[in-house]
Amino acid sequence: MTRSPITRRELIRNGTLTLSLGAILAACGAGRSGTTAPGRLGVAPPKATLPDATLDDAVRLRTAQSLEHTLLDMYAALADTGAWSSGATAWLHRFVEDHTRHSAELAELITAAGGEAFACANPFIADRALKPALAALDGSDDPHRDVLNIATAFESLAGATYQALVGQLETPALRGAAMGIGGEEQRHAAALASLVTPEHMVDPTLTGGEEHADPNGFPVRFVIPARFGQLTGIELVVGAPDDEGARTAVTLETPSDNAFVYASQSC
Amino acid sequence: MTDSAAGQQTGPTLSSRRALLGLGVLGAALAARSGIASATGLSDDDLATAELVVGAEMAAAGLYTAALEAGADPVLFGTLRDQHRGFADRVSGLGGVRARGGAAAWADARRDAFAADPATAGLDLENSLAATHAQLVASIESPAFADVTAAIAAMESRHAVALALAAGRSDDLDAMFTNPAAPLAEEA
Numbered sequence: 103m104t105r106s107p108i109t110r111r112e113l114i115r116n117g118t119l120t121l122s123l124g125a126i127l128a129a130c131g132a133g134r135s136g137t138t139a140p141g142r143l144g145v146a147p148p149k150a151t152l153p154d155a156t157l158d159d160a161v162r163l164r165t166a167q168s169l170e171h172t173l174l175d176m177y178a179a180l181a182d183t184g185a186w187s188s189g190a191t192a193w194l195h196r197f198v199e200d201h202t203r204h205s206a207e208l209a210e211l212i213t214a215a216g217g218e219a220f221a222c223a224n225p226f227i228a229d230r231a232l233k234p235a236l237a238a239l240d241g242s243d244d245p246h247r248d249v250l251n252i253a254t255a256f257e258s259l260a261g262a263t264y265q266a267l268v269g270q271l272e273t274p275a276l277r278g279a280a281m282g283i284g285g286e287e288q289r290h291a292a293a294l295a296s297l298v299t300p301e302h303m304v305d306p307t308l309t310g311g312e313e314h315a316d317p318n319g320f321p322v323r324f325v326i327p328a329r330f331g332q333l334t335g336i337e338l339v340v341g342a343p344d345d346e347g348a349r350t351a352v353t354l355e356t357p358s359d360n361a362f363v364y365a366s367q368s369c
Numbered sequence: 370m371t372d373s374a375a376g377q378q379t380g381p382t383l384s385s386r387r388a389l390l391g392l393g394v395l396g397a398a399l400a401a402r403s404g405i406a407s408a409t410g411l412s413d414d415d416l417a418t419a420e421l422v423v424g425a426e427m428a429a430a431g432l433y434t435a436a437l438e439a440g441a442d443p444v445l446f447g448t449l450r451d452q453h454r455g456f457a458d459r460v461s462g463l464g465g466v467r468a469r470g471g472a473a474a475w476a477d478a479r480r481d482a483f484a485a486d487p488a489t490a491g492l493d494l495e496n497s498l499a500a501t502h503a504q505l506v507a508s509i510e511s512p513a514f515a516d517v518t519a520a521i522a523a524m525e526s527r528h529a530v531a532l533a534l535a536a537g538r539s540d541d542l543d544a545m546f547t548n549p550a551a552p553l554a555e556e557a
Contacts, residue, residue, distance in 0.1 A: 268518075286547075
């Protein structure tokens, strides 16, 4: 016969002791107040509360207006390089006039949509696309080529942005206004493409020809580049090659979540 | 016994057929009354718009064919003809529609101009088409159809620049960068 390691008396005594201690602890904890959140170690600052980010027509139009100002900043910078050809100076002045007018038209639409105008460059696109492209102009092996490529790419981006807006705007009447502006951006991009690739107005692949590739790897621009207006990423290559032969490359995308100018953002 | 059994089986079949027919007629009547989306996914209003667009694009392709026959640059004007055929095909495929006859009047009015000065006549046409499509996107209900129409309008704006350049008007900033045209529906 084996003997149990705990006797009945020991079990009763230990149980009574545990219950007594539990009652004392419960009594000490009564009436506590304060946060019930888990405790934190250290003195880290509290987490920032993100503002509400409602996506509506006013935000979409603010984003479009910010793109107009991104292009205005771009033209100011390109004009300062002195690499813009004198023959195309009248075009440059016209583009600046058009983008200034577009911004004013958008401001009215934004106000009517219950928003506040955003008359400055798109922070996301300016930081991630325009600034790197402009920085690559320093030490460029062909500044004239680069200013034309930058302007063509950003005008194409603007045209694609308004085309994309047609599928995004909730108010149907705004779609017509968007395409009216977008059509002018497409005209700018097409005219600039005729300077980038003067020997071909039409992409040869549209007529069954072979793809026209640039020997230095620059994307080729055409006045008529495709059957339909495109919403795909726009490749931009700028500047002189580095030691390994690579040039600065940026892909321009139509504005999405991170590039929208939400109501909480201000210039 | 056999006849009776057959009769018992026939009864429910006939009644189901009648019920199906009745439902079909009711559904057709409701669809006709409410103008809800057709089998193509487009509403009646969108289908009417699609017919208008297909007709206009086919008419435009016909005008460029006339220009080519009159000796216009085959690369540029052949491309423009094919572009408009492509637009018509895309919208036709989207809505399952054919061209409506109404586009012929304005096209006929431009035919002589296309033979005489295709670049200038083409510039005028592309401006009209771009204005038409920019206006239509505000009323089209189907998101897919609106997206296609916007993609067409974007390219027609580029066509206009190509034709302004072909007409030697690169210094005419309004010809290059402004669309002064009224939509075709208003013009007709």
